[in-house]
Amino acid sequence: MKQGIFRITENTPLTKNVFRLTLEGDVSAITAPGQFINIQLDGLFLRRPISVYDISPRTVTVIYKVVGRGTEQLSRMIAGDTLDVLTGLGNGYDTSVSGQRPLLIGGGVGVPPLYYLARCLIAEGKHPTVVMGFNTKDEIFAVDDFRAIGADVTVATADGSFGVRGFVTDALPSDYSYVYTCGPEPMLQAVYRTISTSGQFSFEERMGCGFGACMGCSCKTVTGYKRICKDGPVLRKEEILWEK
Amino acid sequence: MGEMNVSLCGIELKNPVIPASGTFGYGYEFAELYDINCLGTFSCKGTTREPRFGNPTPRIAECTAGMINAVGLQNPGVDRVIAEELPKLKNCFSGLVMANVSGFSVEDYAYTCERLDREEQVGWLEVNVSCPNVHGGGMSFGTDPASATAVTAAVKAKTKKPVIIKLSPNVTDIVSIAKACEAAGADGISLINTVLGMRIDIRRRRPVIANNMGGFSGPAIFPLALRMVYQVAHAVSIPVIGMGGVTCADDVIEMMLAGATAVEVGAANLVNPYTCRDIVRDLPAAMAKYGITSLSEIIGGVKSWEKT
Ligand SMILES: Cc1cc2nc3c(=O)[nH]c(=O)nc-3n(C[C@H](O)[C@H](O)[C@H](O)COP(=O)(O)OP(=O)(O)OC[C@H]3O[C@@H](n4cnc5c(N)ncnc54)[C@H](O)[C@@H]3O)c2cc1C
Ligand SMILES: Cc1cc2nc3c(=O)[nH]c(=O)nc-3n(C[C@H](O)[C@H](O)[C@H](O)COP(=O)(O)O)c2cc1C
Ligand code: FES
Numbered sequence: 001m002k003q004g005i006f007r008i009t010e011n012t013p014l015t016k017n018v019f020r021l022t023l024e025g026d027v028s029a030i031t032a033p034g035q036f037i038n039i040q041l042d043g044l045f046l047r048r049p050i051s052v053y054d055i056s057p058r059t060v061t062v063i064y065k066v067v068g069r070g071t072e073q074l075s076r077m078i079a080g081d082t083l084d085v086l087t088g089l090g091n092g093y094d095t096s097v098s099g100q101r102p103l104l105i106g107g108g109v110g111v112p113p114l115y116y117l118a119r120c121l122i123a124e125g126k127h128p129t130v131v132m133g134f135n136t137k138d139e140i141f142a143v144d145d146f147r148a149i150g151a152d153v154t155v156a157t158a159d160g161s162f163g164v165r166g167f168v169t170d171a172l173p174s175d176y177s178y179v180y181t182c183g184p185e186p187m188l189q190a191v192y193r194t195i196s197t198s199g200q201f202s203f204e205e206r207m208g209c210g211f212g213a214c215m216g217c218s219c220k221t222v223t224g225y226k227r228i229c230k231d232g233p234v235l236r237k238e239e240i241l242w243e244k
Numbered sequence: 245m246g247e248m249n250v251s252l253c254g255i256e257l258k259n260p261v262i263p264a265s266g267t268f269g270y271g272y273e274f275a276e277l278y279d280i281n282c283l284g285t286f287s288c289k290g291t292t293r294e295p296r297f298g299n300p301t302p303r304i305a306e307c308t309a310g311m312i313n314a315v316g317l318q319n320p321g322v323d324r325v326i327a328e329e330l331p332k333l334k335n336c337f338s339g340l341v342m343a344n345v346s347g348f349s350v351e352d353y354a355y356t357c358e359r360l361d362r363e364e365q366v367g368w369l370e371v372n373v374s375c376p377n378v379h380g381g382g383m384s385f386g387t388d389p390a391s392a393t394a395v396t397a398a399v400k401a402k403t404k405k406p407v408i409i410k411l412s413p414n415v416t417d418i419v420s421i422a423k424a425c426e427a428a429g430a431d432g433i434s435l436i437n438t439v440l441g442m443r444i445d446i447r448r449r450r451p452v453i454a455n456n457m458g459g460f461s462g463p464a465i466f467p468l469a470l471r472m473v474y475q476v477a478h479a480v481s482i483p484v485i486g487m488g489g490v491t492c493a494d495d496v497i498e499m500m501l502a503g504a505t506a507v508e509v510g511a512a513n514l515v516n517p518y519t520c521r522d523i524v525r526d527l528p529a530a531m532a533k534y535g536i537t538s539l540s541e542i543i544g545g546v547k548s549w550e551k552t
Contacts, residue, residue, distance in 0.1 A: 001276060003518065045462055045515060046306045086517075206302040206452075208313060209514035213269045215289070215318040216304040218297065225297055225318070230273070 001088050001211050002029035008081045009059065011074075014141040017066040018109065019075050020053070027060045029088025033095070033117035034182070034202055034234050037062065038210040040084040041070050047086065048074070049210050049229070051113040051182070051202075053142075060087065063112040063142065089210050090233050093117050093200050099177025100126055103199075104151075105168050105191055107133040107183025111142055113202060117180055118151045129176060130154070133168035133187065137161035169194045179237075189242060201240060202233045246531040247538035248524075250284075252506050253406035253431045253483055255340060255367050257284035260496065260539060261524050264487050264510035265290050265344035265370065265410075266315065268520075270329045274513070275336035278521045284506060286520075287342040287370055288329070291360070293352045295321035305443040305452040310462025310489070311511055312441045314455035317346050317375070322356045330365050340367025344410070346375045347395075354398040361403035369405050371395060374412035374437040386412035386437075389424035396428035408432035408485065413465075413472055414440050422476040433476055434485035434508065436469045462511040465489045470502050477503020477544055493523050493530035503544040 006023035013019050030037075030052055037060060038047035048070040050062040066075050077083070095117070102121055104114045111132050121128045129152045134140050136159045146153045155163035156171040164171040168183070169190045179199030181191050188201050205228040208216035212230030219226055221239040226232055248259040263274075265287040274280050298316030305312040319325065325343075333341065343366045347353035353371060360366050373386035373395055385391040392409065399407050409425040411418060413436040422433050438459025443452040451457070469488020477484040486504030490496060491512040499507045512519040527539075536542055 001273075001517075003277070003516070040515065044306065045309060045311055045511075046304070047515060084516075206304045208304045208311060208511075209267075209273075209517070211517065212273045213517070214267060214304075214313065214514050215269075215298065215315045216313060217301065218303075218315075218318055219301065220297065 001086055002026060003084070003086050006060075006083050006085050008077055008079050008083065010079060011077055014063065015139050018063060018139070018141050019066070020061060020063050021074065022059050022061045023083060023085065024059050025085070027055050027058065027087060030055050030060060031088060032092025033120050034093035034113045035088060035090045036210070036233065038086040038089055038207075039074065041073050044070050044073070046208065047210060049089070049207055052116055053112040054116045054119065063109065065109045086210060090229060091231065093180055093202075093234050095120050095124060097178060098126055098180070101175065101177045102126060102128050103173065103176035103179045103195075104128050104130045105172070105179060105181040105183070106130070107168055107187040108135070108139070110181075110183030110187070110202070113182050114180065115142060115145060118146060119149055122149055122151065128152070129173055131156065131168050131171050133158070133171075133183070135159065192237065192240065199237045200234050201237060203228050203235060204233065205229075246528060246536055247540065248527055250505055250540045250543070252485070253368060253408070255406070257506060259284045259524050259527065260500065260504075260506040261520055261527075262286055262342065262485070262506055262508045263513055263520050264508035265372070267510040267513045270333050271337050272332065274517055277517055280337050281339065282524050283520055285339055285342055285367060286337070287344050287508060288325070289319050290317045290344045290346040290372055291319050291322050291325050291356060292317055292346050293322055293356050295319065295324065300454040302452060302454055303458070305458065307441070307443060307460060307462070307464065309464035310460055311514075312443060312453060312458040312460050313438070314453045314458030316455070322359045326359060326363060330363060334365060341365055342368045342370050342408070344370045344372055346372045348375060349379055350394050350398045353395050354402050357399045357407075358402040361405055366405060368408055368432070369399065369403060370408045370410050370434055371399055372410045372437065374410070374414075384412055384414070386421060387415050389421050392421050393424045393428040396425045396430050400429040406431035408434050410437055411435040411476075412437045413468065413488070418472050419475050419479045422480050426480045426482055430482060432483045432485065433480060434487065435476060436465070436472050436488045439465055439468065461488065463489045463491055466495060470498060473499060473504050474502040474546070491519065493526040496523060496527065497530060497534065497536070497542065500539060500542050501544070501546040503546075505543055
């Protein structure tokens, strides 16, 4: 984990309420795909956790949806503004166990952490298939980015306005070596019940600190109590307990 | 440079800045960021007799200038704290730590304190009496003088280490409770714990926190905390540790003027993990600005207005 001041280089809308934000600064603490950053905003007490979409040697990019006061405030910031950010939070996905044909499943704003993951997997010579679910055509984002790096992409929309009609679980291929997923909890549960291999699931929880100090984000797992922010957000399929 | 050291129940601290229980874990996360030996000491996560998972999530809610938490005293239990956490902690903090103890019966408190009394790393026992008393209809021990007395006396009988009773602000007369603890043998008082609070998610018409209510803390409660520290410090002759909403060196000085011998910092650590280090760094300049040569000399130094 590192704390740093980052300069916004872009904050552009991708859909009506989803934005791509790129921050320039010291990103050396980000060591794995699936990690997140925690952004401080003026006038708000707690930081806002957002997954890493992509990194370069001097920048980190995230994709966020405007859902409340913090993300709304963030959406009004412009290039040149600065933000206080904690980087390198969470365990992230482990790519070493993926096999040759990993399946990446994302729903809505659960899609972002899969992009840097796909890039890492491709760099390791693997062939990821990505299945993304959205409510409707107007909410789709990031598909072109995944295709541009050579990932095989399938899109499902709940209302059938684009791609496969239905949920991500209606659009899964039959042949894959391992699963990586992130999305709303009902989607994660459906994926858990449907997939035939092992996998890694990324969870969300309301956070106090985001770095393991407050026990605000704990969950029960097969291997004991875990903090979503520090021991997660990624849990292995075998350790997940769905009861609260 | 001015003198920052203070004496807390007979033990010297190099400065009065102490991370508050539950906001600093066992120190490791912070030791990754800076050398936590710059701190006076720190108060460990609340420890209970048995391991506890705590409350269901969500446990955290954002508030104006603060937060609500309903962690519910998640901790591995006193046996594992002694077997695992304290030895690990030794690698990142060389001084004496404050063990924060919670319980749900008088016997729980006595048992946990007796176990911690044997640990040489533990300098002080900070006894959190804000917990519900399972034998007393769930009312917190800290809300009536008789149960606060019972806990204090039971713990004092089990330990030679200084016992600091940590009070809940959710009472009508905090002074009477502080005095009862002093009379029962407490070596110090720390205050305040979190203020009972609530938030509602308007869209879902549900409380944000799964426990419905939780403990409110952060800068918003500073004036409330300062007032209680002032009242208690003027009513007892044992040392008082002030906390509640402290975020900067000026807040520390204000708490000390109100009567605090040392000052704990809670929620601010969660937002900016460097808060305590920065306060220690900023204190000398703040002291110079206000003409303070020794922090211990300003304890209780507020010159109250004469009431007419
Ligand atoms: C590990 C992690 C990664 C995330 N990655 C992304 C991402 O890549 N893109 C994205 O759009 N969103 C992501 N989120 C969700 C994002 O954190 C929330 O949407 C955001 O905090 C909402 O803030 P707000 O002030 O706009 O909303 P408000 O509802 O006003 O926020 C009030 C409080 O609730 C918290 N909160 C609200 N919704 C959530 C939520 N879903 N999860 C956790 N805390 C929440 C806020 O942080 C804040 O403390 C992630 C959450 C977590 C825990
Ligand atoms: C997440 C969190 C967990 C806490 N856990 C404990 C605890 O285990 N024991 C305790 O005595 N106080 C606990 N507290 C209370 C703090 O130690 C402190 O008394 C209170 O938060 C007021 O200080 P602040 O406004 O600086 O946060 C906790 C506070 C927070 C925010
Ligand atoms: S949010 Fe504080 S421990 Fe996870």
